[in-house]
Amino acid sequence: MIFYTSSVPKLRRFGAVAAVAAVVTGLGFAPVAHAAPSGATLPLGDAGLAESRSSQTLTRGVTLTRIVRGTDPAPADQINTTTRGPWVVNVLTIDPTATRGHLAATYGPDLAKVEKTTDLVRSAGALAGVNASFFTFTASAQYPGDPVGLGVFGGKLLSEPTGDPAEANLVVDARSNKVLVGQLRWTGTVQNTRTKVTLPLDFINHPPVVPAGCDGLAQPTQCTLPGDVVRFTPEFAEATPSGAGVEVVLDARGCVVRTSTTRGTTLSQGQTSLQATGRDSVAMLAVAKGCVKQTDALLDETGKKLRLHAGSFGVNGRYRLLAGGRIAVPAGSDSFFARNPRTIAGTTADGKIVLATIDGRMTTSVGTTMDETAAVAAALGLFDAINLDGGGSTAMSVEGSLVNQPSGGAERAVGDALVFVDSRFTGR
Known part of the structure; x- marks a missing residue:
């Protein structure tokens, strides 16, 4: 699976998600011990390479810096190996103590569609933004924008x-512009409020898997193979995924509006639906009678439940670059770890937010390996940082215009974006 192309289906949740990668640490805001000195050059390629920087203030508390390291275009056959570059890095820095704006995450008309980062920034009324989460992309022609992870x-x-x-x-947190970085966990259940019969919830807004051999059965309840239980919300798409299985539509109180032994329906505002496939279809029919209670918890790495509010936004990446000021990238040798365009998000020791893009796969900017990406993040003074979706998805938009150069020659449509809106967050 090559994550930087965003071309993988959503991974299954493994039980209670007890295993946590050793390369990530708890969420927090501890002081940094290894911040890069102000004005340090990027630790890329040969020492002594020419490096130029230009900065502009976009609005109060927000700056855009462009860094170019190396001067001569790379030979096309040496993009992955050259020590001479060049590298082009764009860095958006947000100072929460000075800005009047806020950071947020946004997606297009619905969660399952894709939009260009520039269009997402414009439609959000934002000043600037970058592409964010890994998403289904080519693995699903019908739902390409479906996030592969937290949203x-x-x-x-x-x-x-x-x-x-x-x-x-x-x-x-858009109200304070405080950022948490780490690996979150999630658990979910569906329980009948009268009988207390409970069913695990596997996914949110992700098409369930119909076990092979079950989609041709006259009744979905005849399937004895494992399936999925998924909650859908009106934000997902114009209609929920169709196919074999069971679907139960619930009102805002969690009471059953209608039940169907096939999947696929349109949800009204305030409604949700529960889809089940495989042998979970039988269990769903038993649970979803009268009213049900849906319980789920988003947990940090200490097991503490995160309290979400109107100003909460979250996206997913692949691998922690920096944890507590230290390099956190694991060893890897596949194409994901090789030189590619990259998008970085993180925070400095004093709470500044940094969004950065590194152009790649071109003679004018060769891109970075995962190790090089982490080194760049450290050189930019970051304390905690993650690797967002990259490759052809890497894009930064400022004031309605693309400021980086996508590797494919044109901007790719993506699932969501992190955007900076130049006004205070007014939601509750």
Whole structure:
């Protein structure tokens, strides 16, 4: 699976997600011990390479810096090996103590569609932004924007963490611009309020898997193979996924509105649905009678439940770059760890938020390995940082214009974006 292309389906959650990658640490804001000195050059390529920097203030508390290291274009056959670069890095720095604006995450018309980062920034009325989460992309022609991991928008958990040890998450409080970085866990259940019969919830807003051999049965309840239980919200798409299985539509109180032995329906505002496949179809019919209680918890690495509110936003990445000021990238040798375009998000020791893009796969900017990406994050003074979706997805938009150069020659449509809006967050 090559995560930087975003071309993988959502990974299954492994039980209670007890295993946590050793490369990530707890969420927190402890002081940094290894911040890079102000004005340090990027630790890329040969020592003594020419490096230029230009900065501009976009608005109060927000600056955009462009760094170019190396001067001569790389030979096309040496992009992955050259020590001469060049590298082009764009860095957006937000100072919460000085800005009047806020950071948020946004997606397009619905969660399952894709939009260009520039369009997401514009539609959000934002000043600037970068692409964010890994998303289904080509693995699903119908739902390409489906996040592969955490997705929190305006306090709503619309996609759960995968449980993959490689997943790293960034959660922002738009009211204070405080950021948490780490690996989150999630648990969910569905319980009948009268009988107390309980069923585990596997996913949120992700098409369930129909076990092979079950989709041709006359009745979905005849399937004896394991399936999925998924909650859908109106934000997912114009209609919920169709196919074999069972679907129960609930009103805002959690009471059953209608039940169907096939999947696929349109949800009204305030409604949710529960889809089940495989042998979970039988269990769903038993649980979803009368009213049900849906319980889920988003947990940090200490097991503490995160309290979401209207100003809560969260996205997913792959691998922690820095944890507590120290390099946290594991060893790896596949194409994901090789030189590619990269998007970085993180915070400095004093709470500044940094969003950065590194152009790659071009003779004018060769990109960075995962190790080089972590080194760049450290050189930018970050304390905690994650690797967001990259490759052809890497994009930074400022004031309605793309400021980096996508590797594919044109901007790719993506699942969501982190955006800076130049006004105070007014939601509750």
